[in-house]
Amino acid sequence: LASSPPGPPSPTSPSLVFFPFSCPPPASFSPPIMAGAALKNRLKKNEVTMGNLQKLIIASNLLHLFARFWFWGASLTPWVYVGYIASVLLFALAYVVIHLEARPRYNETGEMTSGGGDLSAKGVIEYMFDIVYVCIFVQVVAILSDYFWMLLLIIPGFAAYKLFFMFFSDFGSSERGGDASADDGIGRVRRGKKSRSAIIRESRR
Numbered sequence: 396l397a398s399s400p401p402g403p404p405s406p407t408s409p410s411l412v413f414f415p416f417s418c419p420p421p422a423s424f425s426p427p428i429m430a431g432a433a434l435k436n437r438l439k440k441n442e443v444t445m446g447n448l449q450k451l452i453i454a455s456n457l458l459h460l461f462a463r464f465w466f467w468g469a470s471l472t473p474w475v476y477v478g479y480i481a482s483v484l485l486f487a488l489a490y491v492v493i494h495l496e497a498r499p500r501y502n503e504t505g506e507m508t509s510g511g512g513d514l515s516a517k518g519v520i521e522y523m524f525d526i527v528y529v530c531i532f533v534q535v536v537a538i539l540s541d542y543f544w545m546l547l548l549i550i551p552g553f554a555a556y557k558l559f560f561m562f563f564s565d566f567g568s569s570e571r572g573g574d575a576s577a578d579d580g581i582g583r584v585r586r587g588k589k590s591r592s593a594i595i596r597e598s599r600r
Contacts, residue, residue: 434499437510441497444514448493451531452486459534467538478537478544482530485550489523489530496520526550 463475493514500509514520529550537543 434510441511455531489526
């Protein structure tokens with residue numbers, strides 16, 4: 396019996412849409428539209444995060460300027476100016492680093508290739524957010540006492556702590572590697588002496 400010709404495949408068939416030779420797409424395959432959606436979601440998430448960060452920084456500075464420089468301006472000391480300028484510089488440093496990580500990337504044709512970095516990742520970006528939060532806390536409590544500006548020393552102190560242990564961990568690993576290579580060299584020399592002794596004993600027999 397002559398079989399009827401197969402009907403047209405379903406327009407939603409994944410084998411038709413992505414692979415015309417009726418082989419199913421691999422599990423790791425994702426259509427371009429999904430990749431574009433992921434880029435847009437990352438871009439939107441980073442925009443919301445940066446917007447909230449801007450609001451926090453502006454609110455903290457306005458509160459401190461109003462309370463300390465205007466309401467209690469009669470008791471200003473040089474240390475207040477030093478502390479406030481230091482906090483503003485730290486704000487600027489942290490914000491610029493986070494902004495550079497959050498901005499999207501485009502190729503030569505103007506197509507977006509990345510929606511920005513992951514702002515919730517561990518490492519430098521996490522430390523930059525910590526700087527922002529420490530500065531906000533210090534600006535708020537420094538309204539009560541100028542001595543709270545000393546808390547800003549936590550930031551360079553923590554950075555020095557991390558660099559110190561990073562340096563000595565690398566130094567220790569390099570020393571352990573050198574000791575291991577030296578031990579290996581001594582072992583080869585000893586094995587060579589043993590093999591020569593065995594050859595001499597065999598020749599004497």
